[in-house]
Amino acid sequence: MNMGCTVTLCVNQVRRTLPATVEASLLTVLRNDFALNGPKYGCGLGQCGACTVLVDGVAARACVIPAHGVADRQITTLEGLGTLDALHPVQQAFIEQQAAQCGYCLNGMIMMTVALLARNPEPEEEDIRRELSGNLCRCGTHLEIVKAVLRAAELTRQNFTRRSQS
Ligand code: FES
Secondary structure, three states, X not given: OOOEEEEEEEEOOEEEEEEEEOOOEHHHHHHHOOOOOOOOOOOOOOOOOOOEEEEOOEEEEHHHOEHHHHOOOEEEOHHHOOOOOOOOHHHHHHHHOOOOXXXXXXXXXXXXXXXXXXXXXXXXXXXXHHHOOOOOOOOOOHXXXXXXXXXXXXXHHHHHHHHHHO
């Protein structure tokens, strides 16, 4: 089946209606129609986490979600977190800790971290390992990634304190 129709998506605060086949995945539409290449195609089966985005603030695997299934929901991709001039604390922490080798998994690691810190601003190392256990990194940068998440939590708390004092 390849039925043509349209889908309205709200991605990084931008709302667009696009032609999309009913079976098109969110990942395909984000990469091909929104030109957002933060979410990566890894396994295409929901098993590696490279394609992770946030749907209404919750981490989700865009390769196995039909785009039509998230019409009118708030979708955030890596590109929606920060800018080069104002990095998101999680992005800043991953850069500070040099938590990448090839970098392919990083989109998923960062998006999972954003979702984790929204629920738990002070995660223990064990919480981080559990949260990221479904995200695959074939380079073996896990130790740096865990350090980056701890640093991201610290930066997020500092930003919160700064904002609440100003
Ligand atoms: Fe989506 Fe692997 S590409 S989980």
